[in-house]
Amino acid sequence: MDLGLSRRTYLVTGGTRGIGLATARLLLEEGASVMIAARTAESIEKATADLGEHPQVGFVQADLRHPDGGSTAVAATVDRFGALEGVVNNAAAFSIDRDHPDRAAWTGLFELKLLGYEAVMQAAIGHMNGGGSFVNISGIASMRYHPRSPHVSAMNAAVQALSMHYAAQLSTRRIRVNTVVPGVTATDRYERRIAHLSQQKGLDLADAKKALDDTVPLGRPADPVELASTIVFLLSDRSASTTGATVVVDGGTVIFPEAAYVGSES
Ligand SMILES: NC(=O)c1ccc[n+]([C@@H]2O[C@H](COP(=O)([O-])OP(=O)(O)OC[C@H]3O[C@@H](n4cnc5c(N)ncnc54)[C@H](OP(=O)(O)O)[C@@H]3O)[C@@H](O)[C@H]2O)c1
Numbered sequence: 001m002d003l004g005l006s007r008r009t010y011l012v013t014g015g016t017r018g019i020g021l022a023t024a025r026l027l028l029e030e031g032a033s034v035m036i037a038a039r040t041a042e043s044i045e046k047a048t049a050d051l052g053e054h055p056q057v058g059f060v061q062a063d064l065r066h067p068d069g070g071s072t073a074v075a076a077t078v079d080r081f082g083a084l085e086g087v088v089n090n091a092a093a094f095s096i097d098r099d100h101p102d103r104a105a106w107t108g109l110f111e112l113k114l115l116g117y118e119a120v121m122q123a124a125i126g127h128m129n130g131g132g133s134f135v136n137i138s139g140i141a142s143m144r145y146h147p148r149s150p151h152v153s154a155m156n157a158a159v160q161a162l163s164m165h166y167a168a169q170l171s172t173r174r175i176r177v178n179t180v181v182p183g184v185t186a187t188d189r190y191e192r193r194i195a196h197l198s199q200q201k202g203l204d205l206a207d208a209k210k211a212l213d214d215t216v217p218l219g220r221p222a223d224p225v226e227l228a229s230t231i232v233f234l235l236s237d238r239s240a241s242t243t244g245a246t247v248v249v250d251g252g253t254v255i256f257p258e259a260a261y262v263g264s265e266s
Helices: 018-029 041-051 069-081 103-125 150-173 188-201 205-213 224-235
Strands: 009-013 033-038 057-061 086-089 132-137 175-182 246-249
Touching: 009 018, 009 069, 009 103, 018 033, 018 041, 018 224, 033 041, 033 069, 041 057, 057 069, 069 103, 086 103, 086 224, 103 132, 103 150, 132 150, 132 224, 150 175, 175 224, 188 205, 224 246
Parallel strands: 009 033, 009 086, 033 057, 086 132, 132 175, 175 246
Antiparallel strands: none
């Protein structure tokens, strides 16, 4: 299926690894130009090596918790490629919470996942005069109980509310806004959760992996490419009638109340 993305430009925040990197890679395969934003030079260096020499990819170092981070990332995209047809708001920082989150944990997540996403959208909208598509990445913590992560649940739910707000506000400008909700996904954080579970419950790594995989009705984590495929579809005109939607990619976790929660995640 030709998604019609060649000659289009996308910004992927947090695109240096995990779901963001898989999305950037898929967009490049589809012929699009991609600007990847991340906080650290180290992760940018690693992603540059992972993607190899590619004329249609650019990188910008921007801390999206900072008030100017969103405008910096968008300006770098337009400066480099001269256009912007869509954004994947995906950047997040993962922590394994042992206690109830303190104020700094709430603030950090609020600044990155809510104010950060909002700032990128505000900076990008003015460049989308021919229409466009935003995909905001949330997480299943928004839809189920997480004993030590009320901040993660609340901020991810707020991402969905933010998307719906902008979907309504921007519909007459042919700008669509959707949310993708990952469940357990095989990124770095999956490995860290297994290590944490193993320590916490005194399990060997194979048993900890099984305990985590057993929380997913389909019995395994999603591959980041499976998230990327959903995201790229929502960026493309193949989903031209979809806006304000929340698309869950979680192996069935939220619809099975008996799928037990284990360990922490965001
Ligand atoms: N993986 C899962 O199981 C899972 C589950 C539920 C929801 N999610 C959601 O899916 C999205 C992607 O998750 P992931 O696991 O693929 O992410 P990840 O591997 O942890 O990568 C996070 C990305 O965000 C960047 N980043 C972090 N803080 C930043 C900041 N202040 N400014 C700019 N960039 C920043 C990182 O770059 P630097 O290292 O350079 O900062 C990196 O590129 C997130 O929104 C996450 O909440 C994931």
